[in-house]
Amino acid sequence: MNQSKVVLITGGSSGIGLAIAQRFSHEGYTTIITGRNLDKLNDAAAVIAGKVVIKQFDMDWIDQIPEFVQSIYQEYGSIDVLINNAGINQKKPFVEVTNEDFESIIKTNTTAIFALSREVVKVMLQQESRGNIVHISSMAAKYGIPKVISYSAAKTALEGMTRAMAVELSPMGIRVNAVAPGFIRTPMSAKALDSDPERKNKALSRTPMEKLGETIDVANAVYFLASDQASYITGVSLRVDGGNAIGF
Ligand code: NAD
DSSP states (O other), X not given: OOTTOEXXXXXXXXXXXXXXXXXXXXXXXXXXXXXXXXXXXXXXXHHSOSSEEEEEOOTTOGGGHHHHHHHHHHHHSOOOXXXXXXXXXXXXXXXXXXXXXXXXXXXXIIIHHHHHHHHHHHHHTTSTTOEEEEEEOOGGGTSOOTTOHHHHHHHHHHHHXXXXXXXXXXGGTEEEEXXXXXXXXXXXXXXXXXXXXXXXXXXXXXXTTOSOBOHHHHHHHHHXXXXXXXXXXXXXXXXXXXXXXXXX
């Protein structure tokens, strides 16, 4: 059990983030989840066993991130693991995407993650045990998916950030990795797939395991990368996709 360890999970009140929170909490971590909606955060806290802390914080409040991270550090004494899970998707034909649409997706899925990671790394560098970071990427960073231009740009940037952060921070004792989920059953994917049966069939037909993944499948991979079991792993993007990326 890691009674004293602290994990910070963004967007932890639903879908993949909630499953990650349950996984870490089960292992004895003090599990801090962020989200925008207080009711959803309270509902999540009610289904996560163990020591869970909710923080209402919108990742788009980028200027407030340093203060937010410091307040967590003051209150809990360390941040051992950061999971950059919060993300938004937008499905729109390429020519209809406005500059505002594009910037908004990049802001939440890339800029906020950069700013939060930077502030958390400052904290980790003050800790003797350092820490590690896992970003949640996507198949959209692996190959071309139509009608998700902003999301694809953001997730591809995140994979570049994973590599750049890993090479710079690993010598200082901070590992940085990513998990790239395939098609996982969550509210986000339901929105994208249930309204588009053709896309859903296509996703499933090229997934050798012939089913959508479950949130726990992603949570297990994230926990593995954050744990000492992965102590010599840094800079990877681990696909959790039922073989989707190599499917024919
Ligand atoms: P979800 O919509 O259930 O969860 C996303 C979470 O992020 C929500 O709790 C949401 O409130 C939060 N969030 C969004 N914007 C935020 C903001 N500005 N501030 C704070 N919180 C914010 O979706 P999910 O499927 O669980 O997605 C989780 C992550 O997994 C995302 O990064 C997503 O891109 C990625 N992903 C999901 C799939 C899939 O098939 N579901 C596939 C690949 C990648």
